[in-house]
Amino acid sequence: MTFWRRWFGKRDAASSSPPGARPAPTPLQPPPLPRPTVLDPEPRLVTTIVEGPGGTSGFFERAFDPATGTVELRYAHREDLPAWMDGVPVPLVPGKGIPTHTYVTLRAMKQLGIGIGQARAFRLRAIHEVASIVHLDWLTARHPGVPLGELARQTHSFAYAETPIIQSGHRIVSAHVDTSRATRRPIGDLMTHDERMAADPAALRTTHDAVLARHQRTRDDVMLIGYDLYLAVEPQP
Incomplete structure (x- = not known):
């Protein structure tokens, strides 16, 4: 039984807040990005600020287009927020809790009225995660001619999306990289x-340098930045 099915079986109002989370006030929302063609003019939107221990915080934004059944993972700025949330009603890993981004995504999907296995696609918008960008560039060089969507399955961004997709009663059937708004x-x-x-800054620079070294890349290398990862899904059997 998935985390989604167990957690959603509990009595919990869609507007209730998870531990340490509250809706983001309107002034703190970032400027809207251009809408992708898969969305109708008025997608539903949930924005959440999570406040963790020691003054840590993170910002998340999720959207849903009921006309196409597409869930958008728009923003995920975890900042210094812990990667896992404990004290949740139903932990994904006993004694550890659930990944913060998974909890926030499942909660947002509940607020957006998306039932188990009801989505038809998930879209990660404008990917700017360094690890995934560098990895995809390395994979592209090693496997010329292979579709970007297939290569992207090996990146962290794919794994990031896969957990909430599975836990919400779906499975991925295909992956596509949309480069229409990306830059090189x-x-x-x-x-x-x-x-x-x-x-x-120094710690992050060290992390970045390690990513580059692992993939035999330099800071001067031109790469694809800001692409969308579109994942078609179907209900789990």
């Missing part, structure tokens, strides 16, 4: 931006 520029530009915004 030196990966160092993105790394420098992230490092300047980080609470510990």
Whole structure:
């Protein structure tokens, strides 16, 4: 039985807040991005700020287009928030809890009125995660001619989305990388931006350098940045 099925079987109002979470006030929402063609003019939207121990916090935004059945994972800025949430009604891993992004995504889907296995697709918008971008670039060089969607299945972004997809009663049937709004520029530009915004720039730079070394890449290498990962899904049998 999935986490979704067990947790959603409990009495819990859709508007209730998980431990340490509250809806984001309107002034804190980022400027809206251009809408992808798969969405109708008025997608449903849930924005959440999670406040953790020691003043940690993170920001998440999820949307749903009922016309196409597409769930959008728009923003996920975990910042210094712990990667796992404990004290939840039904832990995914006993004694540890549930990944923070999975909890927030499942809760948002519940608020958006999406039932078990009812979505038809998940879209990760404008991916700017350095680890996935560098890995995809490395995979593309090693496997020329293989569709980007198939290669993206090996990246962290795919694994990030797969857990809430499975726990919400779905399974992935195909993956596609949409490059229509992506850009190609030196990966160092993105790394420098992230490092300047980080609470510990030196630590993040060390992490970035390790990612580059692992994939035999440099900061000057031009890579695909800001692509969408579109995952078609179907209900679990």
